Amino acid sequence: MINQINREQVIKLMDESVESVSIEDLFLYDLSPYYEDKLDESFFSKQLEFIQDKNQLKHNIDISFTSEQIKIYNKIIENRRSIVSAPTSFGKTMLVKEYIFNHQPQKVVFIVPTNSLADELLDNFSELFTGLGYIIFDSLKNLEPINDKSIFIGTQEKYYNLIEFYDGIDLFVIDEAYKLTDPIKGSREVILNRSFIDTLEISNKIILLMPLVNSITGLEELNFDILKSDYAPVAKNFSAIKKLDRKITDSINRNEETNLFYFSSPKYLEKFFLKNLNKIDNSILLNDDWVKRVEDDFHPKWLPIQALKLGIGIHYGPMPKFIQKKVIDLFKTKGIYNVLATNSIIEGVNTPTKNIYILSSKDILGKNDLVKYKNLIGRAGRLGEHKVGNIFYWEKHQKQFENANVPYERIDIQFVLQNRAEIIEINRDNNFKDELNFKSDIQNDYLEDSSYSSVPQIEVSNLLNKHGFTVNQLKVLIKYVEDTSNLSFLGIIGKINRGIDLNSLKVALTHKYKSFNEMVEELTKLVPTDETTKIVSSLIEMIYSVLPFKIIPLINFTIDINELYFKQSGKSLLNVDVINESKKKKAQFYSKFIGIDEPTHQALVIVNKLFEYGIPYNRVKPYLSEITEKIPNKFSIHDIKNIIYQDVKMNDLRIYFE
Amino acid sequence: MALTITNKSKSTCAKYEFSIYEHTLSFFDLDNYILSILYDETKLNYLFQIDEPLKIGDRIKQLQRFIGNPFKNREEEVLDSEIRINIKSNESKQSYYTFFAEALLARLNIDFIDNKLITGVISVGQNISVTGHGTDVCMFSENNLVLGEAKFYGNLYSGAYKIVNDKSFVSKLEDNISRINGTTDIILKGINGDITRKTEKEIKKIPLTFSGFVLHTSEIPIIGYGKSYKLVNSIKIKDFPSHYKIHLYHLPIESKSELIFKAQRKALDLIIKEKGL
Numbered sequence: 001m002i003n004q005i006n007r008e009q010v011i012k013l014m015d016e017s018v019e020s021v022s023i024e025d026l027f028l029y030d031l032s033p034y035y036e037d038k039l040d041e042s043f044f045s046k047q048l049e050f051i052q053d054k055n056q057l058k059h060n061i062d063i064s065f066t067s068e069q070i071k072i073y074n075k076i077i078e079n080r081r082s083i084v085s086a087p088t089s090f091g092k093t094m095l096v097k098e099y100i101f102n103h104q105p106q107k108v109v110f111i112v113p114t115n116s117l118a119d120e121l122l123d124n125f126s127e128l129f130t131g132l133g134y135i136i137f138d139s140l141k142n143l144e145p146i147n148d149k150s151i152f153i154g155t156q157e158k159y160y161n162l163i164e165f166y167d168g169i170d171l172f173v174i175d176e177a178y179k180l181t182d183p184i185k186g187s188r189e190v191i192l193n194r195s196f197i198d199t200l201e202i203s204n205k206i207i208l209l210m211p212l213v214n215s216i217t218g219l220e221e222l223n224f225d226i227l228k229s230d231y232a233p234v235a236k237n238f239s240a241i242k243k244l245d246r247k248i249t250d251s252i253n254r255n256e257e258t259n260l261f262y263f264s265s266p267k268y269l270e271k272f273f274l275k276n277l278n279k280i281d282n283s284i285l286l287n288d289d290w291v292k293r294v295e296d297d298f299h300p301k302w303l304p305i306q307a308l309k310l311g312i313g314i315h316y317g318p319m320p321k322f323i324q325k326k327v328i329d330l331f332k333t334k335g336i337y338n339v340l341a342t343n344s345i346i347e348g349v350n351t352p353t354k355n356i357y358i359l360s361s362k363d364i365l366g367k368n369d370l371v372k373y374k375n376l377i378g379r380a381g382r383l384g385e386h387k388v389g390n391i392f393y394w395e396k397h398q399k400q401f402e403n404a405n406v407p408y409e410r411i412d413i414q415f416v417l418q419n420r421a422e423i424i425e426i427n428r429d430n431n432f433k434d435e436l437n438f439k440s441d442i443q444n445d446y447l448e449d450s451s452y453s454s455v456p457q458i459e460v461s462n463l464l465n466k467h468g469f470t471v472n473q474l475k476v477l478i479k480y481v482e483d484t485s486n487l488s489f490l491g492i493i494g495k496i497n498r499g500i501d502l503n504s505l506k507v508a509l510t511h512k513y514k515s516f517n518e519m520v521e522e523l524t525k526l527v528p529t530d531e532t533t534k535i536v537s538s539l540i541e542m543i544y545s546v547l548p549f550k551i552i553p554l555i556n557f558t559i560d561i562n563e564l565y566f567k568q569s570g571k572s573l574l575n576v577d578v579i580n581e582s583k584k585k586k587a588q589f590y591s592k593f594i595g596i597d598e599p600t601h602q603a604l605v606i607v608n609k610l611f612e613y614g615i616p617y618n619r620v621k622p623y624l625s626e627i628t629e630k631i632p633n634k635f636s637i638h639d640i641k642n643i644i645y646q647d648v649k650m651n652d653l654r655i656y657f658e
Numbered sequence: 659m660a661l662t663i664t665n666k667s668k669s670t671c672a673k674y675e676f677s678i679y680e681h682t683l684s685f686f687d688l689d690n691y692i693l694s695i696l697y698d699e700t701k702l703n704y705l706f707q708i709d710e711p712l713k714i715g716d717r718i719k720q721l722q723r724f725i726g727n728p729f730k731n732r733e734e735e736v737l738d739s740e741i742r743i744n745i746k747s748n749e750s751k752q753s754y755y756t757f758f759a760e761a762l763l764a765r766l767n768i769d770f771i772d773n774k775l776i777t778g779v780i781s782v783g784q785n786i787s788v789t790g791h792g793t794d795v796c797m798f799s800e801n802n803l804v805l806g807e808a809k810f811y812g813n814l815y816s817g818a819y820k821i822v823n824d825k826s827f828v829s830k831l832e833d834n835i836s837r838i839n840g841t842t843d844i845i846l847k848g849i850n851g852d853i854t855r856k857t858e859k860e861i862k863k864i865p866l867t868f869s870g871f872v873l874h875t876s877e878i879p880i881i882g883y884g885k886s887y888k889l890v891n892s893i894k895i896k897d898f899p900s901h902y903k904i905h906l907y908h909l910p911i912e913s914k915s916e917l918i919f920k921a922q923r924k925a926l927d928l929i930i931k932e933k934g935l
Contacts, residue, residue, distance in 0.1 A: 001843060001845075002781075002845060002847075002853065024779040024796075027779055027847065028779050028781050028845070028847050040753075041753035041754065041756065041757045042756065042757060042760060042794065043757050043760035043761045043764060043777075043794070043795065044760070044777060044794075044795070044796075044849075046723040046757060046761075047705070047706055047723075047777060047849050048849075049723060050706045050707075050719055050720055050723055051706075051707075051849075053719045053722075054707075054716065054719060067851050
């Protein structure tokens with residue numbers, strides 16, 4: 001049988017000894033990426049050489065499409081709307097790059113789930129496509145229509161901010177599009193779904209990329225052609241280990257093979273490191289200035305920098321991007337062999353490795369984590385480097401592992417677009433209902449039972465979409481307002497964004513504590529039992545994640561919904577004190593971290609970009625006007641980097657890109 | 659067709675034959691004929707991609723397989739002397755000779771056995787890593803299965819002896835025959851990527867021809883070929899079904915090295931013409 005199971009067996013045999021398989025075996029199982037190891041002067045070999053030559057990619061002549069990729073590529077050309085469902089190492093992004101290179105669509109939008117992945121692609125796409133006249137960007141300095149030959153690469157949030165400047169898109173791609181099947185929990189899901197829905201009609205061609213699943217439902221009315229392949233050119237071994245912690249310590253001590261260690265949370269990761277790995281020394285030569293800068297900007301006792309000095313990478317969400325990038329760059333170039341990571345690595349970046357160790361069962365080995373699990377294990381093995389990847393897990397997790405390690409034939413996903421409850425959550429408008437030919441039994445009736453039913457629902461819906469909030473969150477807000485006599489800003493935050501560390505919030509927004517070290521000192525006084533590294537992490541998370549992505553949007557939303565209500569009913573939804581407090585917090589954040597109290601779009605978008613990358617405002621301030629002046633209208637962090645590298649005066653900032 | 663087949667000997671069991679490709683051409687014209695059937699645009703394309711029409715660049719890529727690697731993408735600069743030097747260095751490795759004989763055998767099989775034959779691989783049974791059939795050429799169509807061994811030797815006897823007494827080949831052929839028994843999963847995959855599945859019954863119905871081919875420098879006097887023809891009697895294959903055949907063929911040419919030189923020169927000239935240089 002020619003199937004992936006047998007294909008993997010051939011790969012494993014080849015991994016043991018190249019001699020144990022023949023060129024005929026490779027041909028039979030479509031393993032053309034390995035032909036090079038077996039090609040000879042026989043006529044059959046020359047026939048295969050011709051096929052390889054013919055299938056050579058135009059955008060990268062070192063790579064040839066496999067026959068499976070060709071089948072899907074030809075369908076992508078043919079179809080207006082495609083879903084590509086294939087394993088992690090299939091080369092899905094490569095299909096898109098080849099399409100862009102050969103067909104050169106004028107306006108391309110490529111949505112990815114994280115900023116880190118966007119940065120990686122921005123780099124790669126800039127190298128490939130700038131020469132073809134493309135502008136590669138994720139931000140606009142001046143808000144004006146987008147008509148140039150351009151490729152936007154960024155998260156759904158960034159795209160949704162720009163969507164109104166597109167009157168049409170020639171190619172629209174969503175990477176990890178299975179996220180469109182996630183239940184609507186918050187702004188990320190709302191905005192992703194809205195981005196998809198609102199782009200459907202203005203896009204000439206749509207490609208959704210996702211891991212291999214058995215069935216995809218919920219898009220039947222939208223005429224997507226589902227292109228599936230189980231082809232993967234690398235194989236995997238799975239091993240249950242009784243003393244996984246000991247194996248990990250041994251493996252890190254040996255420091256020979258690339259290892260990725262998956263933890264369900266930063267907390268568990270840090271605990272494991274401090275208990276098991278603190279004494280390991282795989283020290284590497286790190287630029288002293290870079291280390292000093294991280295220690296100055298953040299804290300010398302912060303675990304990720306301490307670990308990196310010992311030659312072990314840590315990669316989790318609450319980290320400035322330039323440090324995440326450093327860890328990944330070192331891992332990819334084998335500067336370091338070991339990275340401890342959380343979810344951030346699964347969708348974060350392309351990080352193939354020889355071995356993956358799954359330390360947690362939570363959020364990865366559950367029955368609802370099947371796609372996520374496939375995405376994680378998909379990183380084990382790398383074409384051209386590791387033919388076979390290994391996955392190790394605790395023996396005690398055997399049962400959970402068996403539930404998670406199911407064949408793709410048992411994974412079915414459903415897009416939320418035809419799920420009534422979810423449709424209301426993403427505030428779908430009438431146009432979309434028409435396209436789906438939906439019966440009109442779905443009403444935006446979520447305000448009917450409240451005392452705000454006079455507010456036009458379409459306007460409420462627009463606000464929800466604009467700020468990425470769900471109907472349920474609005475309902476919670478309205479109920480809180482109705483039920484609470486003593487409203488407060490912190491109360492609203494607590495209701496909408498549960499689990500926010502109020503101590504960190506308070507310290508982060510207080511102007512008195514200017515430097516990061518001062519903030520750490522102050523927070524230590526408030527939580528003296530916490531370790532310094534935990535305090536640093538919670539502050540970083542507050543400053544780089546919670547404040548900009550949760551609290552500021554909530555403030556903007558409450559201000560706007562309050563104004564809308566006032567406009568429609570003559571009464572405020574929230575009292576003046578709450579609104580003033582919200583505005584004050586917002587001003588404090590901008591003033592302290594973005595450096596501008598009332599930012600213009602131009603300044604805000606550039607400082608935001610630097611802030612998102614992890615460069616503190618006080619470092620950028622002296623050069624801000626010059627960068628703003630020189631930056632092109634469509635830009636990404638790479639354009640900022642170029643400006644910094646072209647001007648010796650900005651030497652001080654280069655360190656963040658090294 | 660300038661070539662015809664004349665049988666020269668048969669084994670006592672009558673299943674093994676030795677034949678010669680005969681013609682009335684001069685050696686000079688024979689060389690040209692061989693190259694014309696190999697490099698004919700349609701015929702060559704068929705060898706590489708069956709029914710796919712030639713696209714821009716395909717012909718050049720196909721012809722490039724027939725020139726030495728150092729000549730690729732600088733075809734117009736290559737002098738005859740360079741080809742001759744390259745051939746000399748290749749002579750020790752035999753690689754180009756083998757390749758050329760295999761390509762010619764594939765062509766002759768199509769022209770003389772079945773014009774629907776395509777090259778590919780056969781996988782028999784569950785054993786993952788034995789797709790290889792141990793032969794130089796594997797070809798099939800709906801009606802025929804051909805395994806071929808090709809030799810390009812200085813004389814006929816050495817080449818024929820090598821084929822007939824290649825233990826590895828005999829054992830693999832026997833192995834192939836025995837593995838077909840009782841198997842349910844036989845896969846034929848053509849060079850075009852098409853896959854055909856056969857049951858044991860279906861595959862056993864298809865006649866298998868083992869086609870051994872020796873391209874060699876002509877010997878004078880040709881009376882010496884008789885010794886080679888007798889080699890068919892030394893072939894012993896266990897459980898050889900009655901509708902299976904072993905046919906040995908040979909084709910004498912004037913000079914091994916001269917044909918190889920001409921093969922590369924002609925391929926280079928055709929590429930230069932294709933490139934419009």
